[in-house]
Amino acid sequence: MTSSETGTDPAPALQVHGELLPRFEEILTPEALGFVATLAERFGSRRDELLQARVDRYAAGRPGDHLAFREDTAAVRDDPAWRVAPPAPGLEDRRAEMTGPTTRKMVVNALNSGARAWMADFEDATAPTWFNVVDGQLNLYDAIRGQVDFTDERGKRYEVGAETPTIMVRPRGWHLDEAHLTLRQAQGTERAVPGSLVDFGLYLFHNAAALIAKGAGPYFYLPKLESHLEARLWNDVFTAAQELLGIPYGTIRATCLIETTPAAFEMEEILYELRDHSSGLNAGRWDYIFSMIKNFAEDADHVLPDRSQVTMTSPFMAAYADLLVKTCHARGAHAIGGMAAFVPSRSNPDATTAALAKTTADKSREAGLGFDGSWVAHPALVQTCLDAFVAVLGDRPNQLERQRPGVSVTRKDLVDVSTTGGEVTVDGLRTNVRISLEYLSAWVGGAGAVAIDNLMEDAATVEISRMQVWHWLHHRVRTADGTVVTEELVRRILAEVVDTLAADADEPARGRLDAAREVFEQTCLVEEWPQFFTGYAYGHFLVEQSLIEQGLAEQGRA
Numbered sequence: 001m002t003s004s005e006t007g008t009d010p011a012p013a014l015q016v017h018g019e020l021l022p023r024f025e026e027i028l029t030p031e032a033l034g035f036v037a038t039l040a041e042r043f044g045s046r047r048d049e050l051l052q053a054r055v056d057r058y059a060a061g062r063p064g065d066h067l068a069f070r071e072d073t074a075a076v077r078d079d080p081a082w083r084v085a086p087p088a089p090g091l092e093d094r095r096a097e098m099t100g101p102t103t104r105k106m107v108v109n110a111l112n113s114g115a116r117a118w119m120a121d122f123e124d125a126t127a128p129t130w131f132n133v134v135d136g137q138l139n140l141y142d143a144i145r146g147q148v149d150f151t152d153e154r155g156k157r158y159e160v161g162a163e164t165p166t167i168m169v170r171p172r173g174w175h176l177d178e179a180h181l182t183l184r185q186a187q188g189t190e191r192a193v194p195g196s197l198v199d200f201g202l203y204l205f206h207n208a209a210a211l212i213a214k215g216a217g218p219y220f221y222l223p224k225l226e227s228h229l230e231a232r233l234w235n236d237v238f239t240a241a242q243e244l245l246g247i248p249y250g251t252i253r254a255t256c257l258i259e260t261t262p263a264a265f266e267m268e269e270i271l272y273e274l275r276d277h278s279s280g281l282n283a284g285r286w287d288y289i290f291s292m293i294k295n296f297a298e299d300a301d302h303v304l305p306d307r308s309q310v311t312m313t314s315p316f317m318a319a320y321a322d323l324l325v326k327t328c329h330a331r332g333a334h335a336i337g338g339m340a341a342f343v344p345s346r347s348n349p350d351a352t353t354a355a356l357a358k359t360t361a362d363k364s365r366e367a368g369l370g371f372d373g374s375w376v377a378h379p380a381l382v383q384t385c386l387d388a389f390v391a392v393l394g395d396r397p398n399q400l401e402r403q404r405p406g407v408s409v410t411r412k413d414l415v416d417v418s419t420t421g422g423e424v425t426v427d428g429l430r431t432n433v434r435i436s437l438e439y440l441s442a443w444v445g446g447a448g449a450v451a452i453d454n455l456m457e458d459a460a461t462v463e464i465s466r467m468q469v470w471h472w473l474h475h476r477v478r479t480a481d482g483t484v485v486t487e488e489l490v491r492r493i494l495a496e497v498v499d500t501l502a503a504d505a506d507e508p509a510r511g512r513l514d515a516a517r518e519v520f521e522q523t524c525l526v527e528e529w530p531q532f533f534t535g536y537a538y539g540h541f542l543v544e545q546s547l548i549e550q551g552l553a554e555q556g557r558a
C-alpha cells in the first residue's frame with residue numbers, strides 16, 4: 001500500500017491510496033490526477049446534492065407520485081425546433097455495438113469483434129476494484145495507441161486487426177465513490193472522489209488528443225441518470241473538461257442510457273441538456289426493470305412476475321422503447337437498443353443455437369421499431385445483430401429520418417405493470433437467490449460480468465434479482481402454487497443455495513461465497529434496502545481496510 005501526494009499548483013491535491021502496480025504510474029501521473037482533482041473539486045458538491053435529491057424524491061409522497069412528465073420543463077418538450085448535434089466522426093453507423101469489461105483480453109477481442117462501436121465498460125460489467133479501474137485505463141490507453149497486443153500465459157497470441165470499432169467508454173454512475181483516490185477538503189479532511197469523474201477524467205485526459213488525431217473523439221455512455229439535472233451536470237463537466245484540455249466545444253459526445261423510470265419521463269430534457277455533446281439515448285432495459293421495482297417498492301400492485309417473464313414486449317417496457325425511439329428521432333439523435341442477455345456457449349451447441357435465435361428475434365424487433373443499432377454482449381453475436389439491422393437499414397447508416405408520429409405514450413403506459421402477465425413462482429425465487437449468490441461471489445472476486453445458465457449476468461441483471469426478492473418478501477407475495485414468500489422461506493432457500501455452491505468450492509471460493517451471502521443479506525433481507533448493492537459491496541469488500549476505517553469507502557447510500 002502506498003500513499004503519495006500528487007497534483008501541481010494550481011490544481012488541488014489528490015491522495016493515491018491504492019497499490020502502485022507496474023505501469024500504474026503511466027495513468028496516475030500528477031497532471032492526470034490534477035485534472036481529476038479539479039473536476040472533483042468543481043463538481044463534487046453538485047453531484048452530492050443531486051444524489052440527495054434522488055433520496056428525497058423516493059421518500060416524498062406515495063410510491064410513484066414523483067413519476068410524471070414535468071410541468072416546469074414543458075417548454076423544452078413543446079419546442080419542435082431544437083436538435084442535437086449531428087453524429088460525430090465514427091458514430092454515424094452504430095448498427096451493432098459490442099459491450100464488455102476492459103480487461104486486456106476482452107479489449108482485444110472486442111476490437112476484433114466486427115462491431116461498429118465498442119462500449120468499454122467501467123460500470124455494470126466491471127467490479128470496480130482498484131486494479132480493474134487502473135488496469136482498464138491502461139488497456140484503453142494501449143489500445144488507442146495500437147499497442148495492446150499480448151501473449152497470454154498459455155501462449156495464445158492476441159493481436160488487434162486492421163478494422164476496429166469506435167470506442168465509447170462508460171464511466172461509473174454518479175452514486176459510486178473511488179475510495180483509493182481522495183481529495184483534501186478545506187478543513188483538512190479527505191474525501192473520496194466520485195468514481196464517475198475518475199473513469200471519465202483519466203480516459204479523457206490521456207486519450208482525447210490521440211483519438212482526435214485518429215479522426216474519432218472521446219465518446220462516452222452515461223449510466224443510471226435519474227433526471228435532466230444530472231445530465232446538465234455531465235454537460236457542465238464536459239464543457240469544463242474541454243476548456244481545461246483546450247479541445248473544441250462539442251468534441252466530447254455521450255449517449256445517455258435511459259435506464260431508470262424517472263429518466264423515462266425526462267428523455268427530451270436529457271437530450272436537450274446534452275444537445276451539443278449528445279450522441280443519442282440507449283434503452284438500458286435491465287436497470288430499467290430494476291428501477292421500476294425500486295420506484296414502486298412500497299406498492300403491492302407493482303409486483304412483477306419472475307424475472308424471465310419481464311421482457312421488452314411487456315406493455316410497460318414496449319411503451320418505454322417506443323417513446324425512446326420517437327424522442328430521439330424527433331431530435332436527430334440515435335436510438336440504440338439494449339442488451340439481449342442470451343450468450344452462446346462453447347460447450348453447449350444447443351445453448352448457442354438458442355442464443356443466436358433469441359438475439360435475432362430481439363434485434364429484429366428493435367430494428368423494426370426504429371432503433372438505429374443495438375448492443376450485444378458477446379463477439380459471436382455481432383454478426384447476428386448486424387444482419388438484423390441490415391435487413392431494415394440496407395445501405396443506410398441509420399434510420400434517423402424515421403419518425404414515429406403514431407406513438408403517443410402516457411404516464412399510465414410507462415408505469416402500469418398490471419398487464420405484464422406471468423406469475424411469481426418458487427422456482428423464480430430460487431433462481432433469483434442462486435443467480436445473486438453466484439454473481440456476487442464473482443463480483444467480490446473482481447469479475448463484474450459472468451455467464452450463468454447461458455445468460456449474461458452483470459450488476460444490472462442481478463439488481464433485478466436482489467430487489468425482486470426484497471419486493472416479493474416485503475409484500476408477502478403468494479406464488480403460483482400458493483406458497484407465501486416469507487423471510488423464513490427466503491432464508492431456507494438461501495441456505496440450500498449456499499450449501500450447494502459451497503460443495504464445489506475451494507477455500508478462496510468459500511470466502512467469496514460468504515461475502516456474497518453477506519451482501520445479499522444486507523441488501524435484500526433488510527427493511528431499508530440500499531439503492532444499489534454495489535455501494536455496500538464496494539465499501540465492504542473492494543476497499544482497503546484502512547480506508548474503511550477512515551470512513552472513505554462508499555457505504556451503500558443512494
Ligand SMILES: CC(=O)SCCNC(=O)CCNC(=O)[C@H](O)C(C)(C)COP(=O)(O)OP(=O)(O)OC[C@H]1O[C@@H](n2cnc3c(N)ncnc32)[C@H](O)[C@@H]1OP(=O)(O)O
Pocket residue numbers: 098099100101105106107109110121124125286287339343344345346377378379449450451455456457458460461
Ligand atoms: C445490462 C448491461 O449493462 S449490458 C452491458 C454490460 N455487460 C456486458 O458488457 C457483458 C459483456 N459480456 C461478457 O462479459 C462476457 O460475454 C460473459 C462474461 C458474459 C461471458 O464471457 P466468457 O465466459 O468469457 O464467454 P466465452 O467463453 O463464450 O467467450 C469466448 C471468447 O469470447 C470472448 N468474449 C466474450 N465476451 C466478450 C466481450 N463482451 N468482449 C470481448 N470479448 C468477449 C472471451 O474473452 C473469449 O475469448 P478467448 O476465446 O480469447 O478466450
Ligand SMILES: O=CC(=O)O
Pocket residue numbers: 124257259283284285286287288338339460
Ligand atoms: O446498462 C444497461 C442495462 O440494461 O442496465
Ligand SMILES: [Mg+2]
Pocket residue numbers: 124223224257259284286287460
Ligand atoms: Mg445498466
